[in-house]
Amino acid sequence: MNLNYLFSFTVVVALAMIAWAGIDVWGLNGLFCIAVPYVAAILFIIGFAKKVLGWADSYVPFRIPTTCGQEKSLPWIKQNKIDNPSTTTGVVMRMFFEIVLFRSLFRNTKAKFKDNYRLSYRWEIFLWVAALAFHYAFAVVVLRHLRFFFEPVPQFVQLLEKADSFFRFEFFAPFFKIGLPGVYLSGFVLLGALLFLLGRRIFLGQVRYVSLASDYFPLFLIIGIAASGILMRYFAKVDVIAIKEFAMGLASLHPKVPEGVGAIFYVHLFLVSVLVAYFPYSKLMHAGGIFLSPTRNLANNNREKRHINPWNYSVKTHTYEEYEEEFREKMIEAGIPVEKEQ
Template identity: 60%
Template sequence: MNKFYMSSLLAIFALALIAWVGAPALPWLFGIVLPYLAVAVFVVGFVRRVMGWSRSAVPFAIPTTGGQQRSLPWIKQAKFDNPSSKTGVFVRMALEILTFRSLFRNTRMKMNEGNRLSYHLEIFLWLGALAFHYAFLVTLLRHMRFFLEPVPGAIQMLEAVDGFFRLEILYDSVQFGLPGVYMSGLVLLAAAAYLFLRRLFIANMRYISLPSDYFPLLLIMGIAFTGILMRYFTKVDIAAIKQLAMGLVTFQPSIPAAISPVFYIHLFFVSVLLAYFPFSKLMHLGGIFLSPTRNMLANTREVRHVNPWNYPVKVHTYEAYENEFREKMVEAGLPVDKMPESAPEEMTEEEKE
């Protein structure tokens, strides 16, 4: 057993237990105070973190190059992988943020028989990450139905598309499928589980994994799991939950009676995630926009990058040094770049003047 994922797992169980035990006794704490606090910590922490990054120096031009740099007109440039124009950088950033291009380029080295090296496309991490992030986005957006009144048509359309498959399993023993099954929730749980198990079962991944890797994954799995549990298994009063959510966003918080403790676990997990966000590697949400390796122009041969944070250094050039000590140097017989214009004897006269 690895203490890193065990500690994260135990932390998740402890959090669930806290909400399970605490929420029935103190519903206003778990339903009102902690969510507000979490949102405040998230926004303030996020802004502080990004502003901190904005103050840090970019002393060198360090764009990573993934193709031919702009060169002679008859050499074809890789316009997006080695962009020399702002448009190129924009396309590169868009592809990076929307399709995780650098993750797609991930390869694995392998030694074959006869010591032949080969590179393999490592596609599953990219697929898992893509599924995870987009499922999370859709889940987040369709949760807006709890926070907006009236619910905008765009959100309803998203729900309709998400529930397109109308998956229903209806036997005497297993009844699943009403209310309508949303694909995004299931994909989110499956993808997060895959990303977690990948860290667990691939030895070299386990070696480099820390609690800060396991904890957010397990937390998000916990959120997805409690969400699925509430929607399809231990059903909850959805109107009461929306009443609570609307109370929060209209600053007239109220606690409707008798909401299932599972909901409070869900809400507590989300609060913890929000509060944890600015202090964790989840800040790649903001950080990806500020990656100098991706957002700088690859025009290092055309333009000299001067560190704009260079402070004016007080320099004493050799020329000035020689001007100061020329006579003494000549007297001592040291070589000088520029001989004094007149002989040393006349020099003394000049000095008198």
């Protein structure tokens, strides 16, 4: 099982080396800068669509929400409309909290007891915090990258950049300079959250035991992406103008190999391409799947509104007639009413 993270780590390092060698040694610029990103994007779209449509192809025969609060019942009993929704609005609310705030994961902290209360619940909230930090930081980082694809840069991206760089960190020493260009908090939050999630997987026996290589791989991959991004923004600076020109070229289907950009950019680009291509074929599809989870996206109004199962088929049952046939005598003897007296 330790093979799992060793393997994933090695693969990610190898991928980085391949990108570097591909550009610096073999000079396959066209392949790595143009073919790979396009192929990755196509794989993403096809894979994503296939996966989601595959799910859509399966039926939802029953309405099986996991109810996490009081149901809609008598009018004087207060219903928990979010955790046990009986209307579409309620379901939308529940899904919103689930997707936007990871409500179920947060639930872990709810129980607190004074006596004997110790560590275990604390790391649970850390899982929630780290998960939330990771996802939001990642979203901000992705959205910030839109500046490379739009000219002029959209207002909301500028606002996001402004907010992200609101806190100024400036540190200036011979071997470590950071602060110009302005520090984006999201990148560091992303990296920190990733390291926490990775550490959790490696050091918590339980989680390590259930983790597969495919759990470590995306972590290492995104760590690689975040680290290379941070390196090239603050430490080994690259020609941003050339990169934007390249990105716009990709987006307008007039790709052009960028010139004079540091090798670390190619590593970054290649790792991102791998992530994008890998996404639909992995557990990362939880991003799409969460919308389709039948225990969350259905209202608990089963007794109020009939749910139709399209493949419902008739089955052989033991009818009353068969039953009475077998026990008629005993029923009559016991004075239980029967359909046919003889």
